[in-house]
Amino acid sequence: MVATATATRTNPSLGMKILVIEDDREAAAYLVKGLEESGYVVDHAATGPDGLFLASTQPYDALVVDRMLPGMDGLTIVETLRQQGRNMPVLILSAMGEVDDRVKGLKAGGDDYLAKPYAFAELLARLEAVLRRGHTGQPTTRLAVGDLEMDLLGRAVRRRGQAIDLLPREFRLLECLMRHAGQVVTRTMLLEKVWDYHFDPQTNVIDVHVSRLRQKIDRGFDKPLLHTVRGAGYCLREPA
Amino acid sequence: MSPRNALRTTTFRLALAYLAIFVASSATLLGFIYWATSGAIDRESEQIIEAELTGLREQYRQWGVVGLVRVIEERSKGDRADDMRYLVAGPRFERVTGNLSAWPPELRDRRGLVEFPLKVRVGDRQEARQTMAMAFDLPNGFRLLVGRDMKERSEFRERVLGAIAWSLALTLAFGLAGGYWVSRHLMRRVDAINRTSSGIRAGDLQQRVPVTGKGDEFDQLALNLNAMLDQIERLMSGMRQVTANVAHDMRTPLNRLRARLEVTLIEKPDEARYREAIQETIDEADRIIATFNAMLSIAEAESGAKTESMARTELPPLVDQIAELYEPLAEEKGLALSVEHAGRAVARADHHLLSQAVANLLDNAIKYTPSGGSVTVRTAETAKGAEITVADTGPGIPAESREAVLARFVRLEQSRSTPGNGLGLSLVQAVARMHGADLLLEDNAPGLRVTLRFAAVANGRSTAK
Numbered sequence: 001m002v003a004t005a006t007a008t009r010t011n012p013s014l015g016m017k018i019l020v021i022e023d024d025r026e027a028a029a030y031l032v033k034g035l036e037e038s039g040y041v042v043d044h045a046a047t048g049p050d051g052l053f054l055a056s057t058q059p060y061d062a063l064v065v066d067r068m069l070p071g072m073d074g075l076t077i078v079e080t081l082r083q084q085g086r087n088m089p090v091l092i093l094s095a096m097g098e099v100d101d102r103v104k105g106l107k108a109g110g111d112d113y114l115a116k117p118y119a120f121a122e123l124l125a126r127l128e129a130v131l132r133r134g135h136t137g138q139p140t141t142r143l144a145v146g147d148l149e150m151d152l153l154g155r156a157v158r159r160r161g162q163a164i165d166l167l168p169r170e171f172r173l174l175e176c177l178m179r180h181a182g183q184v185v186t187r188t189m190l191l192e193k194v195w196d197y198h199f200d201p202q203t204n205v206i207d208v209h210v211s212r213l214r215q216k217i218d219r220g221f222d223k224p225l226l227h228t229v230r231g232a233g234y235c236l237r238e239p240a
Numbered sequence: 241m242s243p244r245n246a247l248r249t250t251t252f253r254l255a256l257a258y259l260a261i262f263v264a265s266s267a268t269l270l271g272f273i274y275w276a277t278s279g280a281i282d283r284e285s286e287q288i289i290e291a292e293l294t295g296l297r298e299q300y301r302q303w304g305v306v307g308l309v310r311v312i313e314e315r316s317k318g319d320r321a322d323d324m325r326y327l328v329a330g331p332r333f334e335r336v337t338g339n340l341s342a343w344p345p346e347l348r349d350r351r352g353l354v355e356f357p358l359k360v361r362v363g364d365r366q367e368a369r370q371t372m373a374m375a376f377d378l379p380n381g382f383r384l385l386v387g388r389d390m391k392e393r394s395e396f397r398e399r400v401l402g403a404i405a406w407s408l409a410l411t412l413a414f415g416l417a418g419g420y421w422v423s424r425h426l427m428r429r430v431d432a433i434n435r436t437s438s439g440i441r442a443g444d445l446q447q448r449v450p451v452t453g454k455g456d457e458f459d460q461l462a463l464n465l466n467a468m469l470d471q472i473e474r475l476m477s478g479m480r481q482v483t484a485n486v487a488h489d490m491r492t493p494l495n496r497l498r499a500r501l502e503v504t505l506i507e508k509p510d511e512a513r514y515r516e517a518i519q520e521t522i523d524e525a526d527r528i529i530a531t532f533n534a535m536l537s538i539a540e541a542e543s544g545a546k547t548e549s550m551a552r553t554e555l556p557p558l559v560d561q562i563a564e565l566y567e568p569l570a571e572e573k574g575l576a577l578s579v580e581h582a583g584r585a586v587a588r589a590d591h592h593l594l595s596q597a598v599a600n601l602l603d604n605a606i607k608y609t610p611s612g613g614s615v616t617v618r619t620a621e622t623a624k625g626a627e628i629t630v631a632d633t634g635p636g637i638p639a640e641s642r643e644a645v646l647a648r649f650v651r652l653e654q655s656r657s658t659p660g661n662g663l664g665l666s667l668v669q670a671v672a673r674m675h676g677a678d679l680l681l682e683d684n685a686p687g688l689r690v691t692l693r694f695a696a697v698a699n700g701r702s703t704a705k
Contacts, residue, residue, distance in 0.1 A: 100549070117529050119522075169564055195565055199537065199596040200530055202603045202664060208568040231519065 014039040016061040016131060021051030021077065022093070023069050031064065034120050035127075048072025055081055060088055062131050064123070067094035067105065075108040082109040089130035093118070102198065121232035125184040132183060143178040146238040148217060148225055150178055159217060169194070170213050177213075177226065177236040186233035210234055251426045255419025263411055270404040277400070281393040285372050286353060292324070292386045293376055305382055309337045325358070325371060325387035336382070347375045347385060358387065370394055429458045433465065445473050486535070489662070490528065497524045534663040541593050541670035550675075552697060553594065555585040555619040555626055562595055563617050566602045574611035583621030585628070587694035589675055597671035600664040601630040601690050609634035609687070625696040631689040642681040668692075 018040045022028040028044050035042045043058070045051035048069040055063055055077065063081075067074040078090050092110035094101060105113040111130040114123055143150040147160045155171060157164045166174065176193045177185055187206040191197050210226070218224040223239035300308040305328075312326045316339035327338035335342060346356040351374075358371040373387030432450050439447040448469060449462040504517040563579045570577035598617075605615045613633035620627045637645055646669045672679040672692055680691040 119526065195561065197565075197595060197599075198592065199599070200533055201565070201599050202530075203569060203607065205565055205569050208572055209565075212568055231522065 015041060017041045017059065018062050018064060019043045019045065019055055019060045020064045021045045021069065022066040023047065038124055048077055052077045052080060056084055056086065062089045062091065062127060064091045064093060064127065067092060075105065078109045089133060091127055091130055122186050122188060125186045125189060125233060128183045129180055143175065145178050145181040145236055146225055150175060159221060164216055166216060170216065173209055173213055174217065177234065182237045184229045184232045184235050249423040249427055251423035252419050255415065255422060259412065259415035259419065262415065263408055266411060267404065267408060270407065274400045278393055278397055281396060285388045285390065289372065289374050289386050289388055293374060296384060296386065297376065300378060312337050323389040323391065325373060325389065327385040329383045331381035347373060351375065445476060493524055493528050497521055531663065534667060537596065538663065538667050538670045541667065541674045549590045550588050553587055553589040553591055555587060555628055556581040558591065558595060559598060559617055559619050559628060562598045562602060566606060570606050570615055573606060575606060575609055576614040578616050580616065580618045585619040585621045585626035586697050587626040588697055593671045597668045598628060600668050604664055605630050605632035624693060626694045628692045629689060631684045631687060633687040636683060636686060636688045637681060
């Protein structure tokens with residue numbers, strides 16, 4: 001449902017080539033199907049060596065790599081690819097969700113790390129985020145989505161020329177959403193990117209923060225920018 | 241335990257080594273006594289012989305051969321005749337007088353002290369006696385021999401050698417018996433421990449190593465082992481409890497999940513209804529995953545293997561950040577959330593897990609405090625150490641239930657209408673234990689006050705890590 005919802009949007013990642021390296025056939029099948037439904041072109045490798053071979057010989061826009069693989073560890077694949085100078089974004093999947101494992105995964109050259117069991121929507125959002133990151137290398141001082149503008153240096157936000165007064169955390173939250181404009185940003189991603197927490201706060205505190213931000217940026221404007229994507233997270237996007 | 245095993249023990253081997261050292265040292269000591277004493281006897285004999293010779297020479301000088309012969313004859317019959325030997329002989333070694341029948345061949349050409357076995361008549365039989373003797377040529381071709389029977393020395397030697405042999409034999413016998421006895425005695429104690437541990441391995445965790453009450457090192461060992469076994473038993477029963485709780489708390493949502501799918505399948509096919517059911521199922525699965533993750537976090541904190549991630553942490557910024565995360569939630573609920581800092585509270589902490597623990601405390605406080613109440617988070621540097629306190633004006637926890645709420649899956653509210661998995665405080669407790677911190681649940685009159693009190697951090701370590 002989420003997958004189709006994302007796919008029906010004009011997805012800039014549409015048609016991008018993804019390689020999934022995952023040994024669990026069933027999980028891989030779901031993943032491939034889900035990604036294809038979302039508009040990606042997907043290849044699948046079931047072992048480490050196969051995955052490394054495909055990734056080193058074919059052009060992929062991104063990889064989704066399981067950590068525990070027969071034949072070769074997922075982290076080794078990523079390290080080897082990085083040594084070969086292949087810099088496509090990599091999303092690491094793992095059954096180990098501890099902070100130390102996450103750090104290991106990122107150190108090996110992964111761009112993001114997702115612990116199993118994960119929600120497909122979460123994976124999709126993170127994949128989109130790492131794909132987009134690959135394209136924008138320039139440091140920006142200004143962000144804009146529709147008539148909403150953010151001046152990163154002056155720390156000022158305006159909508160349709162009208163100044164919006166934000167608290168520091170609201171500013172950081174909005175900055176994160178604007179940097180991922182048009183993409184789904186999950187609650188976990190917001191908690192990680194804005195607060196740097198990697199745990200599950202039992203109550204959904206993020207929802208409250210987002211609804212406050214929404215009040216400030218969308219209230220009094222006919223076209224809302226900040227949307228809730230059911231079962232996934234939030235999306236800040238220009239009105240169609 | 242079989243006698244053969246007692247011989248194979250470390251104790252017995254040690255006893256043997258000890259015995260060998262003891263035997264060697266006593267043999268050396270007795271040998272030295274033997275050597276010194278028999279040397280002293282030799283020297284005494286030499287002195288006697290030389291004194292006799294000097295005396296006899298003096299006699300000869302004064303009275304000539306006749307005088308010498310008379311003195312020798314006297315002395316040969318005197319009270320010292322038993323162990324002294326005298327002989328005066330002519331130029332061709334023919335006997336003149338003395339208590340020897342012939343000039344011994346050993347002394348024909350040699351001068352000075354000579355020791356040799358001499359045949360003497362004792363009663364009516366010949367006997368070879370070790371004798372020390374010295375010959376002296378008189379100016380007129382006569383010869384004089386003075387000797388001493390070394391029987392005394394031989395007897396002494398025999399006695400000492402006998403004593404050495406006996407004492408070594410007795411030492412060996414006592415040493416072996418003692419070593420055997422000690423090792424059997426120790427083996428009995430060790431066997432008791434072995435029996436207990438094999439009993440435990442066989443599945444009876446109730447067994448304990450017997451304590452004799454002597455307060456010796458074996459009792460100490462037994463007490464330590466028993467304390468360890470107590471701890472293991474506690475952990476095991478805790479684990480059983482948790483497993484039972486997990487089974488129960490997981491079965492309920494899984495059952496719900498299954499029932500929902502089953503009912504949906506029975507119902508008339510309807511896409512909208514299907515979608516709704518699937519979404520509900522996903523939500524339920526997410527809750528189950530969240531519970532699992534919470535259990536993993538607890539396990540992570542309890543494993544205590546994260547000591548390397550512990551660093552000197554300033555508590556006020558950590559608390560500020562969490563409070564900032566929860567502030568809108570409190571406001572939404574009509575609660576006044578305030579943060580206070582007294583001093584620069586510092587503790588050795590794992591930033592991530594401690595943040596999670598404080599988040600859980602705040603989450604609970606906000607969840608259970610009714611609208612219009614207040615929640616206060618406070619850090620303080622006290623004489624006892626740094627503290628983080630979360631106080632609310634909610635219903636609080638009755639004193640008798642304060643211990644219970646720390647256990648996993650325990651929720652005081654029977655209806656379980658508020659969301660939560662009953663793991664929040666368990667995680668806080670696990671994190672507190674991992675940090676060596678005290679977790680205090682107190683009455684805030686009204687409400688609950690939870691305090692995490694850390695051990696003081698030495699100032700010298702301020703730059704470490």
